[in-house]
Amino acid sequence: MQSIEGPAARDEAAGDESARETYEPGSEADFERLYRNTYHRILGTLITLVRDRATAEDCTQETFERAYRNWASWRPDAPVEAWLHRIAINVAISDRRHQKLREAGEMVRRLGRPALPPDPSTISERSELVRAMKKLPTKQAAALVLRHYHGYSNREIAAALGVPEQTIASRLAAARKQLQAVLGR
Amino acid sequence: MSDFESELDQELHRVLDPVAATPVPARRAVHSRTAAKTIAGGAGAALGLKLLTAVAVAAAAVTVAGAATTGSLNPIEWGQQVKQQVETCKSQLADGQHGIGDCVSGFASQHGASVASDARHHGDTNPHGNNGANGGANSGGHGKERTRDKASIPKAG
Numbered sequence: 001m002q003s004i005e006g007p008a009a010r011d012e013a014a015g016d017e018s019a020r021e022t023y024e025p026g027s028e029a030d031f032e033r034l035y036r037n038t039y040h041r042i043l044g045t046l047i048t049l050v051r052d053r054a055t056a057e058d059c060t061q062e063t064f065e066r067a068y069r070n071w072a073s074w075r076p077d078a079p080v081e082a083w084l085h086r087i088a089i090n091v092a093i094s095d096r097r098h099q100k101l102r103e104a105g106e107m108v109r110r111l112g113r114p115a116l117p118p119d120p121s122t123i124s125e126r127s128e129l130v131r132a133m134k135k136l137p138t139k140q141a142a143a144l145v146l147r148h149y150h151g152y153s154n155r156e157i158a159a160a161l162g163v164p165e166q167t168i169a170s171r172l173a174a175a176r177k178q179l180q181a182v183l184g185r
Numbered sequence: 186m187s188d189f190e191s192e193l194d195q196e197l198h199r200v201l202d203p204v205a206a207t208p209v210p211a212r213r214a215v216h217s218r219t220a221a222k223t224i225a226g227g228a229g230a231a232l233g234l235k236l237l238t239a240v241a242v243a244a245a246a247v248t249v250a251g252a253a254t255t256g257s258l259n260p261i262e263w264g265q266q267v268k269q270q271v272e273t274c275k276s277q278l279a280d281g282q283h284g285i286g287d288c289v290s291g292f293a294s295q296h297g298a299s300v301a302s303d304a305r306h307h308g309d310t311n312p313h314g315n316n317g318a319n320g321g322a323n324s325g326g327h328g329k330e331r332t333r334d335k336a337s338i339p340k341a342g
Contacts (some may be wrong), residue, residue, distance in 0.1 A: 032212065042318045044201040061213040068215050129196045148190065149197040176189060185189055 023080055026072035029042075035064055038081055042088050043148060048145045049092035051099060063088040082152075082160030089142045089161065092181045096138055133183045137144055140175035143168055267293070 021037055023030040042063055046056040066087050067074075074083060133141045139161075146152045146160070154172070158165040179185075186194075267289070274288035 035212050038211055040205040040207070044204050047201060047204065048197070052329045057210070064212055065215050127196060129193070130200055144193065145197065146186075148193040149201055176193075179193075180189060185192070 023076070025074045026077060031068055031071050034080060034084075038084055039064075042084055042151060043080065045085060045088055045142065045145050046092055048130055048149075049089070049138055051134060055095060055099075059088065059091045062091045078159065079156075080158050082156065085142075085146065085150075085160050086162065089138065092142070093138045097170050118152065128183060129179070132179050135182070136175050136178060140171045140178075143171040144175045144179075147172060161176075 021033065023034055039060065043056055043060045046051060046059045046063070050056050050059055063084060067084055073079070133144060136144070142161075143157055146157045147154070152160065154165050155169045157168045161168070270289055270292045271285060274285035274292075277288065278285065
């Protein structure tokens, strides 16, 4: 059994009862509860990492599929949400790779044709910042969203992603620097 | 925290907080891909098809061989025919004449030769495929020859 730590403190302060949830590895009911409690946070992360909302939703489902397959072997010695985020970031990296291939194919098909207008349903949710974050390397963007949206400390991000804390500090610094340049701040 | 970092916090919350207001969709069902692949596709399917083909070929070979052996696709039917022929041969025996071997052998060789021919066309390479088929009653090409020879020898008694 395990309780969410770290960024959950922010949720707890906000009155989120799910912060105190405990989970039993392999339990079907607990996984469903985990899904309900963490879906929006994982989706929020993925919205900043992949190209659009629909893809983010698809990647969120993929994240939970992968998590479900390994649910029985999940070890409660690490925060479950950090585990989910690690899976989600890998899903996003994989999606970005495939996206590059798809874009190359699309470019070949569209040669000589006028570009399609942007989808109005996705414009509203694309802030200048989020658009700029999507152009960052996935791991840098992930560090940013975990730090500035979910409220993880550098140490928690490092533990979640399985890298040294200094690596996270470097990624955050590089990401901020690039964003400042892109956004003209 | 610098101004820029505060701005990052605020902007991310402005954009992403509304996401939490949306309903949580039903979780996508996880399919057992490995099991499905084993049954329906991939190497499992190819192996299954080969196995099925091998069984079908073996069954066909047994059928042809059986037909070559019995003179009929139905062994029971052929057995009845032989039995009937034995009775006929007995009834045809003249007074003082003994043995129905030649008579039955002639019948057997007629049926056996035709079916053996079919079997050879199907790749049966056994030239003695009909031998012993009728309980040693001289069948097939060999039986025919011997039948003729025997028929030419007057029986004693």
